[in-house]
Amino acid sequence: MAQTWYIASDTQLYVFSLMLLAIVWKYEKKAKIIFGSTVVIGLATLASIAFCKNYDIIIRQYPENLYNMNGIKLEIWHDLYSSGYSNITGYTIGLIFGYIFYKNRKKSIEITKIHVILWWFLSFGMCNFIILIAATMYRPNYQNSTLESALYWALGKNIFALGIAIGIYGFALKIGWFARWLCEWKAVRVIGRLTYSTYIVHSTVIRIRGGLIRSPLYVNDYLLISTVLGDIALSYLVGTLMCLLFEMPVSALQKLLIPTTEHNRLTNSLKKPLNSKEVHLENENQNVGTNV
Structure with a gap:
């Protein structure tokens, strides 16, 4: 399934992170150099592949590409999106912030208004900027250079990962106002329990709907919004059944079968x-x- 691409990548990066943290543990005084070198290597890998193979600046969501994505036929998908090595930098950013949190967990950090303002800009602001800037790349007359493609592939999703890491770290420091309250809301926790099952089945729900269409449709904003909301509702319904009938029973069996730690x-x-x-x-x- 196309949506389960991350399982292999995450498994490889998990093993990689254990080796990286073992090195950091042994040479703790050089932790900055070790983490920094890993980030640079990850960025250089993405930029080099995009530059040498002259890839497009983004994977464009056109019908032809979406059709090929069903069979995972796009070479750029494997080289720059789903592979383990193409996600090293984002994974390392998460390790860095986890390391910082662990080192400062017993310290009292004073939070000022400037820190809060910077947090909003560097978390939500930076993530939304990276997403919205891609809108210019869909213009019919837009043409990117090979260098621009290399830079965006190297920095784009990793800046987004940095924004997410800053956001989570801010939540840990009691920053966030309504965003933090929303993430801690009990109703959101229930939806969060269903997220994985919904993620697994949502692609099938979308493809079934597309496969049942027998005539051309006039696409407009109302149709798109209603279709998206319908897909979300149906996906969560099927995901709820998936969670109740499969995920939760398997989780309960796992707790019974795994030896006591x-x-x-x-x-x-x-x-x-x-x-x-x-x-x-x-x-x-x-x-x-x-x-x-």
């Missing part, structure tokens, strides 16, 4: 009843703490 063993040991000697020592400790 060390963390669970320690947690269970803490829940065991204390013997009389341990209770006596615990009472003494409580009395000392009360006196202090």
Whole structure:
């Protein structure tokens, strides 16, 4: 399935991240150099492939390309979008922010208005800019150079990944106002539980609708909006059934079949009843703490 391309890429990058973090753990003083070198290598790889193969600046969502995408026949898709090496930089950006959060988790960080304003510009502003700037590339008279294509392929989706990382890090620091409230809203959590199942089936829902059309349609804004809303509603309905009948039962079986981890063993040991000697020592400790 075209929408499951990321599973192989994510698996490769997960193994890669373990090796990268092992190196960072051993040479912690050179963490900046290690992370920085990885980001540069990822950017250079994308730019070199786009430049040498003279690829278009984006994968254009034209009918011909969409038809070929059903069979994953586009070479540019494999070289610059779905491969593990083409996503190294975005993955490393996530590791960097996770590393920063881990290192500063016990520190008190003062947040000023300037920080909040920068956060909005660097998260939502930067992500939307990268998406909207591609609209100019769909103009009939637009022609890009090979250098422009190399730069956009190297920077485009990685700037978007940087914006997402900044956004999540800001949420962790209690920044975000209504955006953070929306992400923590219980109703959104329910939808979030259904997201993966919906993601798996949504492409099939769209293709069935397209396959049932027997005559040309006059495309307008109203038709597009109503079609999109209908696809979303039907996809979530089918995704809900998928989640209830498959994902949740498999998740429950997985918890039963996988051996108990060390963390669970320690947690269970803490829940065991204390013997009389341990209770006596615990009472003494409580009395000392009360006196202090």
